[in-house]
Structure formats: C-alpha cells, structure tokens
Amino acid sequence: MNRWYAVGALVVVGAVLYLTRGILLPFVAGMALSYFLDPLTDRLEARGLARGVAAAFVIGFFSLVFVGILVALAPTILSQFERLIAVLPETLAGLRPWLNETIADLSARFGFSIAAEAESVLGTYGGEILARARDAVLGLLQSGLALFNLLSLMLITPVVAFYLLRDWDHMIARLDSWLPVEQAAAIRQIFRDIDSALSGFVRGQIIVCLCMAVLYGTGWTLIGLNFALILGLVAGVLAFVPFLGALTASVLALTMGVAQWGLDPLKLVLVFLIHVIVQNIEGSFLTPRLVGSRVGLHPVWVLFAVFAGGEVMGLVGVLIAVPLAAAIAVFVRFAVGQYQSVNVVTASSSPADEASAQTPVSSSGKAEGGGS
Structure with missing residues (x-):
C-alpha cells in the first residue's frame, strides 16, 4: 500500500x-x-x-x-x-x-x-x-x-x-527521517551517487561552458569578427549540448564571417581556426580537469535529455534535463547492480542447494556415507 x-x-x-x-x-x-x-x-x-x-x-x-x-x-x-x-x-x-x-x-x-x-x-x-x-x-x-x-x-x-x-x-x-528503515542505507547511497554525478558533471560543465564563452568571444573579437561577444555567449550556452552545440556555433560564426568579409579564405580560416582551438582546449584540458570521466553520462543520453526536456517543459525542461538524466542514470545503474548481484547469489547457491537436496539423510540426522 x-x-x-x-x-x-x-x-x-x-x-x-x-x-x-x-x-x-x-x-x-x-x-x-x-x-x-x-x-x-x-x-x-x-x-x-x-x-x-x-x-x-x-x-x-x-x-x-x-x-x-x-x-x-x-x-x-x-x-x-x-x-x-x-x-x-x-x-x-x-x-x-x-x-x-x-x-x-x-x-x-x-x-x-x-x-x-x-x-x-x-x-x-x-x-x-x-x-x-x-x-x-x-x-x-x-x-x-x-x-x-x-x-x-x-x-x-x-x-x-x-x-x-x-x-x-x-x-x-527531515527527508532523511522519512526514509523507511529497511531501505534507508540503499536510498542514501543512491542519493550520494546522484550528488556525485551532479557535482561532477553539472558543476563542471557549467564552468566549461563559461570558459568556452570567454575563449570564443575573445578569439573572435581579436580577429575582428562582428558580434563576437554575442556569438561567444551563444557558443558557450550551446556547448552544453554535445556535438550539435559545437556544430551550430561554427556554422553561425562562419555565416557571420561570410556576411562580413565575403569569401575571404584567410578570414574564414581564422574564424574556423579559433573554433578548432577552443574545441581542443575543451576536449584536452577543460573537460578532463573540470568534469572528469567518473560521471558516466554518455553524450547521446545528454543530447536526448536536452531535446526531450525542451519538448515537454520548454526552457525549464532544458535546464533540468541534464540533472534529471544524471539521476535517472544513477537509478538505472543501481537497478542493474541489484539485478546482477541477485543473479550472482542465485548462481553461486544453486549447486550447493542441489547437492544438499541429493544427499540422503539417516534417521540420526547425519548424512549417509559420512565419517564416524
């Protein structure tokens, strides 16, 4: 009930x-x-x-x-x-x-x-x-x-x-006092894992996005690209969305470059070079240091969560999508771990149960064929 x-x-x-x-x-x-x-x-x-x-x-x-x-x-x-x-x-x-x-x-x-x-x-x-x-x-x-x-x-x-x-x-x-005694330890562990995922991914990713916004805005300003600060802010926000964010940022910057300089190859190469440099800094330094690999959120899962959150609840859904995805991932890993541990226990106990069931027992309570 x-x-x-x-x-x-x-x-x-x-x-x-x-x-x-x-x-x-x-x-x-x-x-x-x-x-x-x-x-x-x-x-x-x-x-x-x-x-x-x-x-x-x-x-x-x-x-x-x-x-x-x-x-x-x-x-x-x-x-x-x-x-x-x-x-x-x-x-x-x-x-x-x-x-x-x-x-x-x-x-x-x-x-x-x-x-x-x-x-x-x-x-x-x-x-x-x-x-x-x-x-x-x-x-x-x-x-x-x-x-x-x-x-x-x-x-x-x-x-x-x-x-x-x-x-x-x-x-x-107060919430901890409401937990059922039998499952309290397991529930606390789940929420500790959720806290670790949120602190590891969300906090780190927000800092990564801020750093990328600064790097994009500074780099494009230095080469004279119009509206560099706006493009940098947009690129930093979009960096939260894997793959699609980087692609959209590069397309927007190159489009603005074409509108400003035409098909000047040197200028367009500089715009794209800034994008490549920032992406390499993010992939080789920012994300490994600030986010790490301990979170276990696959980029495709993050991408799906952001789009699904936006479809269901708009901007609020986009904001809560990644934390909610991290929590769901923790619950799924916990459920899979519980299922695997039950299977391991069942598999390890089955041979012993079969052997004890097949050993005849005498009226004195000792297995037949045993020692004195």
Missing part, C-alpha cells in the same frame, strides 16, 4: 510541475543555485558563522558578482544586438548574389535546377510551413511570460535561493 501512495504522490507532483511549468523558471534556478552554493555555505558555517548569515553572505556576494558582470558586459552586448538588427537586412541582401551564384554552379554541375526544385517543394509544403510558423509566433506572443520570467529570474531567484540555502541541512535531515 505504501508503494501505491508513493507512486500516486509522484504522479501528482509531476502533474503539478507540468501544469505550472510556465512559472517554474525562477524556482528551478533558485533551487539549482542553492544546491551549487551549499558547499561554500557549509565552509563558512564551519568557520563559526550562523547558517542564515552564511547563506546571506554567499547569495549577496554571488548577486554582486553577477550584477557586476552584467553591468560591465550589458552595454557592449546591447550595442552589438542593435547593430545586428540594423545590418541584418543588408547582410542578407549581400548574401543573395553569392547564394544565387552558388545555386547556379551547383545546378550546372549536377544537371538539375535547384531553384525549380525549391519552388516545387515550397508550392507543395509552403502553406503548412507558414501555418506552423504563424502558430509558433502566435504562441510566443500569447504566452506573455517571457518578460515575467526574465524579471522573476532576476528578482525572485536570489530570494528562493537564500531561503533554500538557509534551511538546506534541515530539509535534508
């Missing part, structure tokens, strides 16, 4: 989270922030500070650093966004002759008209494409939650993080 109560509670919690997914962003961000800042708060508490004071100091320091970085970078980023919006029509118009020439060359080489094929495809599926695009835009406009989420992320997240951080140890102790 207790199992059915637990299953019912999980279903109810999942339904509530799904129905309120539009306002979850600041709460999920606050919970993640409190989790990642808990070790630092514990260290300050061990040095004699009260838990509430330590939590307030950590959140205040983190908020000041975040605001300082935002104030320092915001003018440059906003000006680059304004320039991007202003030059985008001209950039697209400049790309059109090159694109037409490329299409003509490909059509002559392969013996068919790419333009005619494109017109045929648009004639067949154009209505559906426009309808889907219109629905997507209308859904975005009608949601009305983008500005609310941004403001709540800035204002509510630190408050949520402070209260969770202040009461973190108390909440963990």
Whole structure:
C-alpha cells in the first residue's frame, strides 16, 4: 500500500510541475543555485558563522558578482544586438548574389535546377510551413511570460535561493527521517551517487561552458569578427549540448564571417581556426580537469535529455534535463547492480542447494556415507 501512495504522490507532483511549468523558471534556478552554493555555505558555517548569515553572505556576494558582470558586459552586448538588427537586412541582401551564384554552379554541375526544385517543394509544403510558423509566433506572443520570467529570474531567484540555502541541512535531515528503515542505507547511497554525478558533471560543465564563452568571444573579437561577444555567449550556452552545440556555433560564426568579409579564405580560416582551438582546449584540458570521466553520462543520453526536456517543459525542461538524466542514470545503474548481484547469489547457491537436496539423510540426522 505504501508503494501505491508513493507512486500516486509522484504522479501528482509531476502533474503539478507540468501544469505550472510556465512559472517554474525562477524556482528551478533558485533551487539549482542553492544546491551549487551549499558547499561554500557549509565552509563558512564551519568557520563559526550562523547558517542564515552564511547563506546571506554567499547569495549577496554571488548577486554582486553577477550584477557586476552584467553591468560591465550589458552595454557592449546591447550595442552589438542593435547593430545586428540594423545590418541584418543588408547582410542578407549581400548574401543573395553569392547564394544565387552558388545555386547556379551547383545546378550546372549536377544537371538539375535547384531553384525549380525549391519552388516545387515550397508550392507543395509552403502553406503548412507558414501555418506552423504563424502558430509558433502566435504562441510566443500569447504566452506573455517571457518578460515575467526574465524579471522573476532576476528578482525572485536570489530570494528562493537564500531561503533554500538557509534551511538546506534541515530539509535534508527531515527527508532523511522519512526514509523507511529497511531501505534507508540503499536510498542514501543512491542519493550520494546522484550528488556525485551532479557535482561532477553539472558543476563542471557549467564552468566549461563559461570558459568556452570567454575563449570564443575573445578569439573572435581579436580577429575582428562582428558580434563576437554575442556569438561567444551563444557558443558557450550551446556547448552544453554535445556535438550539435559545437556544430551550430561554427556554422553561425562562419555565416557571420561570410556576411562580413565575403569569401575571404584567410578570414574564414581564422574564424574556423579559433573554433578548432577552443574545441581542443575543451576536449584536452577543460573537460578532463573540470568534469572528469567518473560521471558516466554518455553524450547521446545528454543530447536526448536536452531535446526531450525542451519538448515537454520548454526552457525549464532544458535546464533540468541534464540533472534529471544524471539521476535517472544513477537509478538505472543501481537497478542493474541489484539485478546482477541477485543473479550472482542465485548462481553461486544453486549447486550447493542441489547437492544438499541429493544427499540422503539417516534417521540420526547425519548424512549417509559420512565419517564416524
């Protein structure tokens, strides 16, 4: 009966989270922030500070650093966004002759008209494409939650993080007291493994993404690529998604390079060279040092988790996808380990059981044929 109560509670919690997914962003961000800042708060508490004071100091320091970085970078980023919006029509118009020439060359080489094929495809599926695009835009406009989420992320997240951080140890102790005595040790081990996976992968990967954003932005700025800071930030965020993130970052940078310099081979090679250098730094130094190989999250599993989370819960789903994938991976490894241990015990005990079952026993309780 207790199992059915637990299953019912999980279903109810999942339904509530799904129905309120539009306002979850600041709460999920606050919970993640409190989790990642808990070790630092514990260290300050061990040095004699009260838990509430330590939590307030950590959140205040983190908020000041975040605001300082935002104030320092915001003018440059906003000006680059304004320039991007202003030059985008001209950039697209400049790309059109090159694109037409490329299409003509490909059509002559392969013996068919790419333009005619494109017109045929648009004639067949154009209505559906426009309808889907219109629905997507209308859904975005009608949601009305983008500005609310941004403001709540800035204002509510630190408050949520402070209260969770202040009461973190108390909440963990309360949850631990609810564990069934028989399974308490196994459940604690599972959550220790989850904590290890989260601290090893998520914390490390966030630092890796920040480092890559700085490296991309700095490198592309040095070679004079327009909107280098924006491209660096996008590349750093996309670095959380294996393979696809690196591919998208390189395509965006090369596209901007073509729009700025045309088909200048030296400039485009420099853009791509920056990408290759950053990827090598990430693969040979950042990820091995900051993430390590002890997490056991396959890149394909991470990729699937990010897309599935985005499909089910939007931005909130993307944010919680990797931690949830790490937790599920721990549960799967635990279940497989339990299954294998049961099989090993069964296999090792079966011959002895068969031998004891086949040995005749006398009325005195001793096996026949034995010693005196």
